[in-house]
Amino acid sequence: MVELSRGSDGAFRELFDTYYKDLVLFAGTYIRDLAACEDIVQQQFVNLWEKRGEAGVILSLKSFLLKSVQNACLSELRHLGHENKYAEWMAETPTIYARETEEYIFYSELQELLQEALEHLTPIQRKCFEMNRLQGVKQQQIAEELNVSLRTVELRTAEALKILRSYLKHYFSLVIFFLQL
Amino acid sequence: MQHEETRIDELIDRYFAKTLTPAETEELKFWLGDDEHLRYFLKRQNLYDACHPAFSPGTINEERAYREIQARLRPVRRLFPWTRVAAAIVFLAIIIGGVFLLVTRENKITVQPVAQHVTRELPAVTLTLSSGEEIVLSDEKSREIVADSGTVARGDKKQLTYASSANVEDSVIYHELSVPRGGEFFLELSDKTKIWINAETTVRYPVKFARGERKIFVDGEAYLEVHRDTSAPFSVVMARNEVTVLGTAFNVNSYPDMEEDRVTLVSGKVRVYSGKKGEQLILNPGEQAVIQREEGQMTKRLVDTGIYCSWKDGTLVFQNNTLEEILRVLSRQYDVEVYWHDETLKRYTFSGELKRYDNIDEVLKLMGYTDDVKFTLHGKKIIVARP
Numbered sequence: 105m106v107e108l109s110r111g112s113d114g115a116f117r118e119l120f121d122t123y124y125k126d127l128v129l130f131a132g133t134y135i136r137d138l139a140a141c142e143d144i145v146q147q148q149f150v151n152l153w154e155k156r157g158e159a160g161v162i163l164s165l166k167s168f169l170l171k172s173v174q175n176a177c178l179s180e181l182r183h184l185g186h187e188n189k190y191a192e193w194m195a196e197t198p199t200i201y202a203r204e205t206e207e208y209i210f211y212s213e214l215q216e217l218l219q220e221a222l223e224h225l226t227p228i229q230r231k232c233f234e235m236n237r238l239q240g241v242k243q244q245q246i247a248e249e250l251n252v253s254l255r256t257v258e259l260r261t262a263e264a265l266k267i268l269r270s271y272l273k274h275y276f277s278l279v280i281f282f283l284q285l
Numbered sequence: 286m287q288h289e290e291t292r293i294d295e296l297i298d299r300y301f302a303k304t305l306t307p308a309e310t311e312e313l314k315f316w317l318g319d320d321e322h323l324r325y326f327l328k329r330q331n332l333y334d335a336c337h338p339a340f341s342p343g344t345i346n347e348e349r350a351y352r353e354i355q356a357r358l359r360p361v362r363r364l365f366p367w368t369r370v371a372a373a374i375v376f377l378a379i380i381i382g383g384v385f386l387l388v389t390r391e392n393k394i395t396v397q398p399v400a401q402h403v404t405r406e407l408p409a410v411t412l413t414l415s416s417g418e419e420i421v422l423s424d425e426k427s428r429e430i431v432a433d434s435g436t437v438a439r440g441d442k443k444q445l446t447y448a449s450s451a452n453v454e455d456s457v458i459y460h461e462l463s464v465p466r467g468g469e470f471f472l473e474l475s476d477k478t479k480i481w482i483n484a485e486t487t488v489r490y491p492v493k494f495a496r497g498e499r500k501i502f503v504d505g506e507a508y509l510e511v512h513r514d515t516s517a518p519f520s521v522v523m524a525r526n527e528v529t530v531l532g533t534a535f536n537v538n539s540y541p542d543m544e545e546d547r548v549t550l551v552s553g554k555v556r557v558y559s560g561k562k563g564e565q566l567i568l569n570p571g572e573q574a575v576i577q578r579e580e581g582q583m584t585k586r587l588v589d590t591g592i593y594c595s596w597k598d599g600t601l602v603f604q605n606n607t608l609e610e611i612l613r614v615l616s617r618q619y620d621v622e623v624y625w626h627d628e629t630l631k632r633y634t635f636s637g638e639l640k641r642y643d644n645i646d647e648v649l650k651l652m653g654y655t656d657d658v659k660f661t662l663h664g665k666k667i668i669v670a671r672p
Binding site: 117120121124125128129130132133136138139141142143145146147149150153154207208209210211212213214 | 328331332334335336338339340342344345347350351353354357358582583584585586
């Protein structure tokens with residue numbers, strides 16, 4: 105019994121480490137107040153822990169947490185009397201959304217995805233891409249810094265974009281929003 | 286079809302950019318009536334959100350959040366069921382190495398108080414008058430404090446009571462009390478407000494308050510029981526933040542070496558102002574405002590006020606506090622310096638309750654029983670190391 109509980113303890117901490125930050129950012133899509141979001145997410149973890157005896161009922165922790173954070177946010181918005189278009193749409197079609205939660209991509213997951221995609225580039229492609237697109241360095245400046253021609257920088261950046269675009273094709277909109285390709 | 290998709294993508298883009306006209310909003314809403322369309326939209330929304338986090342991810346303090354969850358999970362009553370009964374018994378409930386959800390993992394240690402109780406010698410408190418003159422309060426017996434306008438207060442080395450007085454029209458005269466490390470003091474102001482002042486704290490206050498306003502300055506930690514006077518609100522000004530009250534009891538903690546200011550309300554109602562953000566919030570009894578030093582971010586939570594206010598009754602309560610936090614408090618209370626032989630020990634957490642008048646070596650001995658950490662006391666220095 106002790107061993108079991110001890111295991112749950114570790115699992116709880118792990119769960120917290122995995123999801124806390126992302127869930128706060130998720131809550132932030134509803135409520136633009138960090139303190140309120142942290143409060144909501146913390147309460148969901150408390151609820152989860154207190155329900156741990158019934159854990160068998162929870163099929164997917166990710167879906168469960170997302171769903172409970174979402175519900176808490178929507179109820180907070182209602183409480184505040186805020187009209188929110190997005191919330192309205194959500195409320196009208198709750199079942200659809202529930203199906204989607206398992207596929208929801210968290211901030212940190214997206215970061216990982218991008219890192220993974222970057223692994224597919226050659227060092228020079230990656231360097232050109234990161235400096236230009238992620239750090240906003242002008243191509244001329246990159247050319248000077250890397251001691252290559254401007255043409256080379258342009259070519260390598262374009263290659264990098266092409267590779268990333270094909271790698272990330274499942275995340276079509278990521279390409280648009282994140283990398284502004 | 287291709288045309289329609291492009292059109293919808295544009296609408297969705299502009300929805301995120303918040304540049305849709307009402308007519309276009311209706312158009313998008315209509316399009317979303319289809320399940321497949323909604324799924325597509327949600328995916329886009331998801332990725333947009335993931336790329337544009339509402340808050341900078343770096344500002345989310347996970348360690349603090351985890352501690353707050355711990356606090357919500359385990360009310361202190363359950364942790365210390367027999368503390369009231371065994372008031373005379375000093376004990377430390379120790380929880381080892383960061384796993385603290387489980388009551389079964391606590392090692393409770395009970396120790397009878399040492400027979401020869403060596404009373405701690407309290408360091409003298411300094412009172413600075415408006416003239417700049419300093420008076421060292423070291424008298425065993427009560428004496429009169431004669432200042433600017435005649436006799437204003439009576440007190441000894443442990444407490445000072447100002448003559449009660451009506452509020453004045455003209456400019457107010459300030460006195461300042463400095464309680465050093467290892468000290469503590471009780472102050473009663475001219476409006477009968479009672480203030481318990483903790484170690485390493487300075488309080489600045491008028492000898493007589495101005496009409497319509499009572500304002501004092503606290504740098505450090507103090508517990509206040511404000512005498513109710515609806516005609517003159519009472520404000521406590523900290524280095525960065527401010528609390529306004531009518532009649533109430535609360536604790537302010539604003540030590541400069543802490544990451545946050547904390548205002549804990551026991552009774553009544555207070556309004557807390559965050560200096561940095563210009564925000565304010567109202568606390569109800571049992572609530573605590575935590576104001577981040579760096580960002581001025583203010584949050585409210587329910588707490589067991591006893592944990593934060595019991596110091597005034599000579600008890601120190603720790604609940605899942607890190608060793609670093611505990612030793613910071615102890616070094617203030619006992620005026621000792623802490624040296625970390627192993628920095629990783631700072632993150633160990635302990636819970637427990639101890640009488641403030643115990644000798645520091647007794648306290649350290651109790652914590653040392655965990656076999657996780659070893660304390661060596663050299664005069665006024667504590668060395669923290671692995672055993």
